[in-house]
Amino acid sequence: xxxxxxxxxxxxxxxxxxxxxxxxxxxxxxxxxxxxxxxxxxxxxxxxxxxxxxxxxxxxxxxxxxxxxxxxxxxxxxxxxxxxxxxxxxxxxxxxxxxxxxxxxxxxxxxxxxxxxxxxxxxxxxxxxxxxxxxxxxxxxxxxxxxxxxxxxxxxxxxxxxxxxxxxxxxxxxxxxxxxxxxxxxxxxxxxxxxxxxxxxxxxxxxxxxxxxxxxxxxxxxxxxxxxxxxxxxxxxxxxxxxxxxxxxxxxxxxxxxxxxxxxxxxxxxxxxxxxxxxxxxxxxxxxxxxxxxxxxxxxxxxxxxxxxxxxxxxxxxxxxxxxxxxxxxxxxxxxxxxxxxxxxxxx
Amino acid sequence: xxxxxxxxxxxxxxxxxxxxxxxxxxxxxxxxxxxxxxxxxxxxxxxxxxxxxxxxxxxxxxxxxxxxxxxxxxxxxxxxxxxxxxxxxxxxxxxxxxxxxxxxxxxxxxxxxxxxxxxxxxxxxxxxxxxxxxxxxxxxxxxxxxxxxxxxxxxxxxxxxxxxxxxxxxxxxxxxxxxxxxxxxxxxxxxxxxxxxxxxxxxxxxxxxxxxxxxxxxxxxxxxxxxxxxxxxxxxxxxxxxxxxxxxxxxxxxxxxxxxxxxxxxxxxxxxxxxxxxxxxxxxxxxxxxxxxxxxxxxxxxxxxxxxxxxxxxxxxxxxxxxxxxxxxxxxxxxxxxxxxxxxxxxx
DNA sequence: CTGTTAGCGCGTTCAG
DNA sequence: CTGAACGCGCTAACAG
Numbered sequence: 001x002x003x004x005x006x007x008x009x010x011x012x013x014x015x016x017x018x019x020x021x022x023x024x025x026x027x028x029x030x031x032x033x034x035x036x037x038x039x040x041x042x043x044x045x046x047x048x049x050x051x052x053x054x055x056x057x058x059x060x061x062x063x064x065x066x067x068x069x070x071x072x073x074x075x076x077x078x079x080x081x082x083x084x085x086x087x088x089x090x091x092x093x094x095x096x097x098x099x100x101x102x103x104x105x106x107x108x109x110x111x112x113x114x115x116x117x118x119x120x121x122x123x124x125x126x127x128x129x130x131x132x133x134x135x136x137x138x139x140x141x142x143x144x145x146x147x148x149x150x151x152x153x154x155x156x157x158x159x160x161x162x163x164x165x166x167x168x169x170x171x172x173x174x175x176x177x178x179x180x181x182x183x184x185x186x187x188x189x190x191x192x193x194x195x196x197x198x199x200x201x202x203x204x205x206x207x208x209x210x211x212x213x214x215x216x217x218x219x220x221x222x223x224x225x226x227x228x229x230x231x232x233x234x235x236x237x238x239x240x241x242x243x244x245x246x247x248x249x250x251x252x253x254x255x256x257x258x259x260x261x262x263x264x265x266x267x268x269x270x271x272x273x274x275x276x277x278x279x280x281x282x283x284x285x286x287x288x289x290x291x292x293x294x295x296x297x298x299x300x301x302x303x304x305x306x307x308x309x310x311x312x313x314x315x316x317x318x319x320x321x322x323x324x325x326x327x328x329x330x331x332x333x334x335x336x337x338x339x340x341x342x343x344x345x346x347x348x
Numbered sequence: 349x350x351x352x353x354x355x356x357x358x359x360x361x362x363x364x365x366x367x368x369x370x371x372x373x374x375x376x377x378x379x380x381x382x383x384x385x386x387x388x389x390x391x392x393x394x395x396x397x398x399x400x401x402x403x404x405x406x407x408x409x410x411x412x413x414x415x416x417x418x419x420x421x422x423x424x425x426x427x428x429x430x431x432x433x434x435x436x437x438x439x440x441x442x443x444x445x446x447x448x449x450x451x452x453x454x455x456x457x458x459x460x461x462x463x464x465x466x467x468x469x470x471x472x473x474x475x476x477x478x479x480x481x482x483x484x485x486x487x488x489x490x491x492x493x494x495x496x497x498x499x500x501x502x503x504x505x506x507x508x509x510x511x512x513x514x515x516x517x518x519x520x521x522x523x524x525x526x527x528x529x530x531x532x533x534x535x536x537x538x539x540x541x542x543x544x545x546x547x548x549x550x551x552x553x554x555x556x557x558x559x560x561x562x563x564x565x566x567x568x569x570x571x572x573x574x575x576x577x578x579x580x581x582x583x584x585x586x587x588x589x590x591x592x593x594x595x596x597x598x599x600x601x602x603x604x605x606x607x608x609x610x611x612x613x614x615x616x617x618x619x620x621x622x623x624x625x626x627x628x629x630x631x632x633x634x635x636x637x638x639x640x641x642x643x644x645x646x647x648x649x650x651x652x653x654x655x656x657x658x659x660x661x662x663x664x665x666x667x668x669x670x671x672x673x674x675x676x677x678x679x680x681x682x683x684x685x686x687x688x689x690x691x692x693x694x695x696x
Numbered sequence: 697c698t699g700t701t702a703g704c705g706c707g708t709t710c711a712g
Numbered sequence: 713c714t715g716a717a718c719g720c721g722c723t724a725a726c727a728g
Contacts, residue, residue, distance in 0.1 A: 004491075006721055017699050022723060030697055053405045053466050054721035057704050062401060064444075064465070072445075073426035081420070082447070089457075094465050096412075097420075097445045099430070117412070117442050118401050143352075256634065263636060283631055286604065288611060354705055365715050370707060378713055402705035405720050 005046045013042055025050070056118065065309065066114035068098045068107065068124035070152075074253075076279045076298045077125070080150060083302025084123060091310055093120070104129025111136040121146040121309050126154055128191050128224075146312040150305040151296070152194050160312070160323040162305045166196045169294040169329030170203030173248050173276045176292070176331055178211050180339045182246035182274055186219040186237050188230060188254045197222075200250045200278065219244055223254065230257035238265050245273055246337070252277035252284050255291055259336065274337040290334035297327055353394045361390055373398070404466065413657065414462035416446045416455065416472035418500075422601075424627045424646045425473070428498060431650025432471060439658055441468070452477025459484040469494040469657050474502055476539050476572075494660040498653040499644070500542050508660070508671040510653045514544045517642040517677030518551030521596050521624045524640070524679055526559050528687045530594035530622055534567040534585050536578060536602045545570075548598045548626065567592055571602065578605030586613050593621055594685070600625035600632050603639055607684065622685040638682035645675055 007021040014021075016035065024031045024039035056062045067084055069077040085095055096119065098110040107127045114122055122140055126149065137156060140147045149161040177185050187204045190197040201220070208215045218240070221233045230249075234257065237244055247262075249255035255277030259269060267273055269289060277284055277293040284291035304325050311323075355369040362369075364383070372379045372387035404410045415432055417425040433443055444467065446458035455475045462470055470488055474497065485504060488495045497509040525533050535552050538545040549568070556563045566588070569581045578597075582605065585592055595610075597603040603625030607617060615621055617637060625632055628643035652673050659671075 004721095008721080018721085019700080019723075020698055022721095023698085026723085032697060035697085049464065051405075051466070051721050052464055053401060053410060054704090055723085057399075057401045057405045057706090057720085058722050058724090060704080071426070072420045072429070073423050075421050078419070078421035078426075085447070089461070094444055094461065096442055099433070113437070113442065116397065116400055118399070260634070260636060286608070287635075288608060352705095356705080366705085367707080367716080368714055370705095371714085374707080380713060383713085399705050402720090403707080405704090405722095406706050406708090408720080 004051070005048045006051070007048070010039065010042050010046055010048055013046070014038060060118075061120050062118040063092055064094045064096055064117060064119045066096050066098060066110070066117070066119040066122040066124075068100060068110050068114075068122065070102045070125060070127055071099050072097060074279075075281045076151075076296065079298035080125075080302035080305070083299035083304075084306045085302075086299075087303045087306035087310070100127040102128040108136045111140060115139065115143065115145065119145065120313065121148070123148045123150060123305050123309060125150055125152040126194070127152075128194065146309055148305050148309050148312070150301055152196055154195070158322055160308050160325075162301050162308060162325045162327070163196070164296045164301070164327040164329045166199035166329070167203035167206070169278065169296070169331070170200040170248070170250070171207045172203075172329070172331045173278070173292075173294055174204045174207035175211070176333065177246040177248060177274055177276060177337060178207065178213065180246070180270070180274055180337060183213060184216070184219065184242060184244045185213070185246040185248055186244035187221075188233065188247060188249040188251070188258065189220055189222045190224065190250050190254075192222060197250055204248055230254035231261045234258045234261040235265075238262065238267070243273075246275070247273065248276045250278050252279045252281040252291065252293055255293070255336075256283070256287075259287075259289060259291065270335065270337050270339045274339065276337050280332055284334065285332075289336055292334045292337040293332050295330045295332050297330070301327060352399070353396045354399065355396070358387065358390050358394055358396055361394070362386060408466075409468050410466040411440055412442045412444055412465060412467045414444050414446060414458070414465070414467040414470040414472075416448060416458050416462075416470065418450045418473060418475055419447050420445060422627075423629045424499075424644060427646035428473075428650035428653070431647035431652075432654045433650075434647075435651045435654035435658070448475040450476040456484045459488060463487065463491065463493065467493065468661065469496070471496045471498060471653050471657060473498055473500040474542070475500075476542065494657055496653050496657050496660070498649055500544055502543070506670055508656050508673075510649050510656060510673045510675070511544070512644045512649070512675040512677045514547035514677070515551035515554070517626065517644075517679070518548040518596070518598070519555045520551075520677070520679045521626070521640070521642055522552045522555035523559070524681065525594045525596060525622055525624060525685060526555065526561065528594075528618070528622055528685060531561060532564070532567065532590060532592045533561070533594040533596055534592035535569075536581065536595060536597035536599070536606065537568055537570045538572065538598050538602075540570060545598055552596055578602035579609045582606045582609040583613075586610065586615070591621075594623070595621065596624045598626050600627045600629040600639065600641055603641070603684075604631070604635075607635075607637065607639065618683065618685050618687045622687065624685050628680055632682065633680075637684055640682045640685040641680055643678045643680050645678070649675060 007018045011018045011021045021039050024036045072078055100107040104127055147159050153161040189201050192198040192201055223229050223233055247258050255275055258275050262269055262273055277291050280293040280295035284293045308323055355366045359366040359369045369387050372384045420426055448455040452475055495507050501509040537549050540546040571577050571581055595606050603623055606623050610621055625639050625641040628641040632639035632641045656671055
């Protein structure tokens, strides 16, 4: 109701200029401490609050940062966001969260909207599209809007990224299955045009080869990470002449569907077949049959992505240089893959 | 890199005034269609894009709307948000999502931040705090920022809300358990200072009383909706002299913990004890032992909340009037409570 | 140390 | 139908 008080109001109150008030409020050293005090006092008294919009117009900065993720209802992404928030709020930034639902058109729309909202930067995990000639990234770069990828990245000049070592995570997971005595390990993959899934595939493959197991293309399938779609693939696996004795999934959600399908077939986990997922979603721990998974320290990832952004903003004048942070994944071993007791160090 | 083109640039290009350009762009009827065409053409040619910040400063509108939820990694809230987005994006608004993590201090901080960001409205589901003398809501109202509650609301003058009929949802769920032959139905409640949990409690109670069952206070416990906290309570229930034969939980997450604890005790679901949750989170469907739950049509809820907001903005001059939309919940019956085959209509 | 002036980009009178 | 001028709230440049 009551009109917002501006620096002019408090200037009039004190018989000084708005400029002086502005300087005082910004702690400009050229202002006498007396007037500063006075200004701060009456500012408080009059319930003054800085108009961010005017500041934004003037400075060209909106203090808004866009975060684009495939979806927010996976613990991985919501945790990354949490990390970003924790780092960015104290720095005075706001976070605008957008979802692509893995649709490229939405991704482009989101980028345009954020550009339109004059965001100071964009932190994103790219969507699962064809990705061939999507130039929306370039539009960001043209406008000099810092862009930082996390998790799902793409190689672009001058664009920094924060990821985990997906190759190694997959390698560890597969090696663990091999250590458990598994000989035919299937892999539920995902769109391998995305680096993360390609790297998980490669890590899996390397572990197979390094350990003298047979590498069988038939045991690999590229599916969407939807719970239901995974089941048919697993069904096919189980009905093979030589079915797998383990499944390494590049997603916890497909790992879940694998568990369901395996049980439906009357097989036992981990006795008949072991299962390992990826992401360490909370449900993998809470299930009665807990699922082994690879943790990606998502909150940490978000924090670091935010830090990289803040640095880029600070050094905006200097020549941009890419920064690529790679976090180390951790294998969380649970029931779904634990055939052998830890201390036995069995050798099959 | 290249300076953004403004209406001045395109004015100079055409030897007219910025004002004319502005009017043309806004389809002001007083502009000749010829100049309009011309303006639109060159605007496109010069890659003109409206500076929202300037517009915001001028109009006092930021075209940003704040959405505050306890957390985003529950399907319920992320679906509500999805609904809000679908309604608000086409109207030119952006959505800033904030999480309270059920901490009142964060709630207050979020409101202040949003206020600071000059949002045009706030849609929120209140947090699980003491809630006694929290005046941050009033600060919104004082500044005439439309506030709309969804799901978790609070009675405040001039504040609209969108909720489901929690009483009835709980009543239906409890009645269903009674129809299944259950006689001692426990209730996992939650902070009953929040209307939703109070109403679910009341619906449960009413169903018990209406059907001549014994209402036993010992079978009710007010817990946080954390998976782990629930287990100890269920443990206590199961170790009673006369343990319950059903559990109605006001949250799917505690329902999940109940299932785990019951299984750990070697009891069978639904034969020995039935379980019903609330919210219809996806995992209730995907679990091997699927859980009966009450669906809250979250996306619909989000859409309606957004519509109510848009209306309030449109009629900002008129006297504000509260609007309270109450959606009808739906009981989704699954394995965890299905003792009796549907068609038998048994009567115990 | 502080006042004056100007401009960020837009919409909106008020004239013509 | 269109131009000139102003103001939104703030900061930065230039004076003094």
